[in-house]
Amino acid sequence: MRVKPVVPALHRWVASGRRRTESWAGSPRALDVLIALGCLGLMALDLPGLAAADNSLSGPAAAVVLALGCASLLVRRRLPWISYLAALLFIGWLHELTLVQFALYSVGRYRGRRAGILATVGYVGFALVMFAVPGWPEPQGQTLSGFLSLVVPIGVLASVVGIAAYRHDLVGELTARRAESAVLQAVQQERTSVARDVHDFVGRELTLLTVRSEVLSMRARETAYAKDFEELSDTARRAHLVLNDIIVQRGERASTPGVEGLPALAEESGRAGSPVRLAMDEDAHGLSPLRQAAVYRVVQECLTNAAKHAHGETIDVTIAAAGPQLRIAVSNALPVRTPGRAPVSAGSGTASMSERVRSLGGTLTATRSEDSYEVVATLPRG
Template sequence: MHVKPVASALHWAVATGRRFAECWAGSPRALDVLTALGCLGLMSLDLPGLAAADNSLNGPLAACVLAAGCSTLLLRRRMPWLSFLAALLFIGWLHELTLIQFALYSVGRYRGRRAGILATLAYVAFALVMFLLPGWPEPRVETLSAFLSLVVPIGVLASAVGIAAYRHDLVAELTARRAESAVLHAVQEERTSVARDVHDFVGRELTLLTVRSEVLSVRSRRTAYAKDFEELADTARRAHLVLNDIIVQRGERAATPGVDGLPALAEESGRAGSPVRLVLDPDAHALSPLRQAAVYRVVQECLTNAAKHARGETIEVSVAADGPHVRIAVSNVLPDRTPGRAPVSAGSGTASMAERVRSLGGTLTATRTDGSYLVVATLPRG
């Protein structure tokens, strides 16, 4: 009878717990708190022995001392040496070796290899002095080999794990920066490509304008309009020279193809193993050359991505010129990936594609929906 309310309450509890876990899982402060609590939990096992071994400490006071030492781990990212000094104090006063493991890990993790090695050497030297002095807890082992087999490995292992984590963080950061650099480079390349297209398309029109103006100036040589046509021709030539000066990295690359190149692009994708269903609105042929180049670039990059992540699946490509905008939609099914290496992708192609669309005042979105991947770009027809 009460199954439904219980199930609803259970579902709410699970959802709340999941949200709480997601909120705290990636929080550095939460990890620091959990680390401090974990250290305190391990050290609390020694409370009866500490109170018995040191007459100045009773149970509650010993708990407060251990809690104060563990609280230094809350600052382990900014001040790991504070935890290290507190751990040395615990070794000399209470012969407690738990905190030093967390402290050495923190020094190695957040200060690197050199600091980790120095902290480990300092710990071994200090612990050796404490081990040789009278007062080490019973049963006392007088041999140096016992010290080397127990006390030393504790610090060396904790420090080594921290240094390894530090190196892992460096590699992850380097990988992220390389990916960011690749995206920035791709965006810059796309801007250069847009500039080249501007040069090719606009430069051609300026050349035609110059030639036409010169022809008209010759034809109207004996009229009052001859001087005006000559000035118009000179203005077009100067504009062409300025365009050449601005775009200095033109090179020998041809302009990006327009919508006329889409059938050949779809054919090439089909030969590569990814068939394409292309629906091309005839009105798209009336777009300006720059917008046609953007359409071609979007479809080209989408086909490349589909070949990487959904090889063999049919790709649906639609270019519709309806109203004041042009809509490019490319979708493909995402297959269930079999175990193996994922395709290498830094996202730079998508960034350059989006840069091309934004440069013309358009928008681009890429979404996963129901096992498929959909890219939609919208451009003003102009």
């Protein structure tokens, strides 16, 4: 009987192999090749005595057969049942139980719990039938129950490890999908916020334009320009109506404050335990309302992130004009993280800030070092 009790370390070996091969080749195919070669190496240890103990295969012929069986592991991700059937063939023909460990792991890993259980039951039943066939190499001094105490745990353990890895992959994928969904939702919310700000700021200007053109139309009632002013007033009014139709308002909400709201925001952060050093050029007050709203949102999100990840640390906020660009820099030190007390965060704040800045033609970068975190955003001033 050829039994290699390698299943307890199989999952760890696969995980470490994945890390090495992905850094080497960047493809799961390299990991499959290494697993097939590893299985072949384990079975090759039996080549010298395989023909004499189990069947009439010569050494070279046995090597070819074992290599073909291990080659089935190359398609274990898409077709794990092929390696499973090859493993059953090896049990009945060569009395070899090494390949079935890899096959059961692959079925559980890539087809889930139900397929893993079905494959394990089929393996145990097939091994039991083979044990009852005359000529099966029963270990000396072992009864049927003793033999099954070795065969059954091999299959069950391999399948359980594969199913556990399958569930781990599902959890990881679900976590990634949730994070992606949170980022997309944050971006969509920021787009809605930008649209509402557009409605508030542009709508106000259109209202002023409408009123001013109506006043001018009344003043020029007896002149040749009266009709032109009336058309201008009607055009401004229609533009305002179109703006209301395109940008749907959902609930009552005030527009995003401008740079005049930053001192109050810094004071609020200080009361919460994270003091802020605010340095702002006077040129920032000359920005358009939408750009001022973007500055406010970037600083607001940075202060929120700092409160989560660096509570109690001083936050430096610098808003400076540099030629045609406005530069917003927010930085804070990072405290030593206490194990087991990671802050709750969806990780979508940076995407939200980036969407707001990008919509106005700017850029945003976030840089993390060992002891500090800095966000730098640039906006065109014009």
